[in-house]
Amino acid sequence: MSLPDLIDHDTLSSTLSEALRTGGEFAEIFAEDKSSTSAHLDDGRIEELVSGRDRGAGIRVVRGETTGFAHTADLSAVGLAAAARAAAAAAHSDDGGVHEISLDAHLVDHPSPPKVRPGDVAKADKVALLQRADEAARAGGAEISQVAVNYGDSRRRVLIANSDGLLTGDDQTRTLFSVGAVATGDTGMQTGREAIGHTVGYELFDRYDVDELARAASQRARTKLAARPAPTGEMPVVIGPGGGGVLFHEACGHGLEADLIAKGASVFAGRRGEKVASELVTLIDDGTVAGEWGAYGVDDEGTPAQRNVLIENGILTDYMWDFLRARKEGRARSGNGRRQNYQFLPMVRMTNTFILNGPDNPDDIVAGTDHGVYVAKLGGGQVNTATGDFVFGMTEAYLIENGRITEPLREGNLIGNGPGVLAAIDAVGNDFAFGPPGTCGKDGQGVPVGDGVPTLRVPTGLTIGGQAA
């Protein structure tokens, strides 16, 4: 690939010099040009197509522990210089001066460059996909009372230059499709949703059949019509492959982010080298997994994505790092410095976070569970990293009775404590799968992330919050 031509070489150098004039120790320009298309079908109608374009740059200046930041949508030399001065104002000292910055371009290959650029596909083709999915979902039966379908694609080109001489960039294309169905019956309404999203182009639809996706969504909504209220209380939980990965993103991933560690706001602080999980657990964060939702070539600080082993056979091996935290500790960054867009400062974020396969046959795991809940799909979740307490929504769950998956359950939350759950895991299957695309929120910034998990069992420490008394 070549670098995005958002700002020329001389302007980058002069802007960085300007940013360091008041005594900053480090300056960085992050420029971004993002174009996106989305199309939305609801209630049988193509309601809208939206085209968007966002372009701008964020400049930060670091001195000691202080970061100054400013952003601008004006990428001219004048606009960038003004932003550089605004960012420098927070990080000034008396030892400023003129710095010559010489930039050395590093090109990094993206793990999954798009084969078919969504921008080259006719809008009419995208609209046709929505209509097909709508028909397929409605064909699911008379109970299906409403269907919404979303298509989205984005191309995000980024350029990063800093006063250490780094000059690099990335070209990230993502494509997303989701179907949500409502089924209505005697017991009220229930919902089902299916989503696919990958860091690829329009070839996403060579891999997935939107009709199948739509049928699955409406099947889920219909099944839940007959569901009984989820039980209440602590009981064994079997997490199904793929759809339960978000549990580990929340329950331990966030607590392994170096910025939270540095502030003592994580239960995993100071525990490197210690056993923090069952030895069946190996947890990876890997931004290089081709096509996964959280993949990229370089992070938003210009560090190449890499595969990081966070927990190996139960031992905490490392945290995830961005520029600031790695600089303070005098160690290498791990490619986890991300931001929602040029209007935000980067921070430590996950990419694709997953548990590796274990030794067990998934059928045996269920058969060996006398009574409990089988969670096929988790919805969103939330964690308090300082305490490790987390909560998740179960969007598809079943009762396990006498070692067999029996009745479907209505929605309910699942609560527990991260370190407690990690230690309790007593079976990990050999059927790993990635889950649906996610958006991870932290400090008001959302970034695309992937997660995955094989079938596994948590015998104690998870509490189901259902309506059943």
Place this chain on the structure above:
Amino acid sequence: MSDELLELADRVIGWARDDEQVEVVVGRSTETEIRVYEGDIESLSSAGTAGVGVRVISQNRQGFAYAGTLDADVLGEVLAEARDNATFATEDEFLGLAEPDGVPVPELDLYRASLESVPTEDKVALALELEASVRAADDRITGVESAEYGDAIGEGVVVTTTGIRSAGRESACYVGAYPLAKQGEETKTGFGFSVGREPADVDVAAAAADAARRATRLLGATKPTGGRMTVVFDPFVTAQFLGIIAGTMNGEAVNKGRSLFAGRLGEAIANPIVTLVDDPTDPRAYRATEADGEGLATRRNVLIDGGDLQMFLHNTYSARRAGANSTGSAVRGFKSTPGVGARAVQLTPGSNDQAALLAEVGEGILVSSVSGLHSGVNPVSGDFSTGAEGLRIAGGSLGEPLKEFTVASTLQRMLLDVAAVGNDVEWLPMGAAGVSLVIGDVSVSGL
């Protein structure tokens, strides 16, 4: 100020063809965010954001496009893209832009010029003072994960070919702190904030006291015994709950059969003590605004009156489909077409403070915070399940702290099970006001 934005919008409107309706939304904001950590500035961000969105309705089809810039040379492109997008949409006779409806625009005084002249040093000082106050509040506070000051000035205009020409400007600022409290090996977190329209409005001492109290009062918490019982929601929890309830009265969701209250107008859906209003013209509300996202005057909307469902919220499109009038409830930024939403939901307060409510309840749980609301509540089916922390209510007063339990019911039942509303109304940095709320017969998980 807004004159410049109006001029820009007018220019695009001037390009409209006779056979199309065009709406231009222009937004611009400047923001400051200061975070301090251990007595130093951790980060100081200052930034301006601006953009324009164009909606075109032509032959009953709608298209939209936006750009995150006010560059004059992209305006034409955005209009062309919106026009092109319209050709792919389904024909819909109910589409149409807002038209002036005679409702006078309220004058709410939501902008303070002073915000622009307060020096950055003073804002930094507020954040530092907050951090120091939280640390000093209690020996068990071992750190403050983040203490911050933030402010924003936002301007927006909406101009249409149908006669709408609206402009508004608002300022807001806040301070917030997130402390960590420790006792032995146990850690708890808390938060406290204060909001206003200018720095002089924020109450650092109150925010610090709140943050310290929230972080320390749950130290030593244990899991409760489960069962069906009465719970009291702290004001902050009630505000979150009301936000969800208001979502079920979104006319767009109702039209599409995605609300559990569709078809139930006029019916008793709540205990008769429940009167729920969405009033963005109340200047105390954090999201108060004079005009909605389509440029119509905002107004006071009574959603539930004495337990009876009175109305749904609408924007222009959802109202036309429902055969109703817009309630001035269009919400949007320049990056999207208008949705429907509540901005300032409040319950008519009762006459008792929280202590009196607790005495009345006798036995139960005070829920001080909830987590996982976005994942555990389904506004279509009404299923409600959330992780919670709180304090036992025993003998009519607060007892020991409780953690790791869930509270579950359905939205339908909870409204009917409301047993009392407090008088301790609290305005929060969100779309609803908090107040203590007593709800009977919810399912609490535990040991």
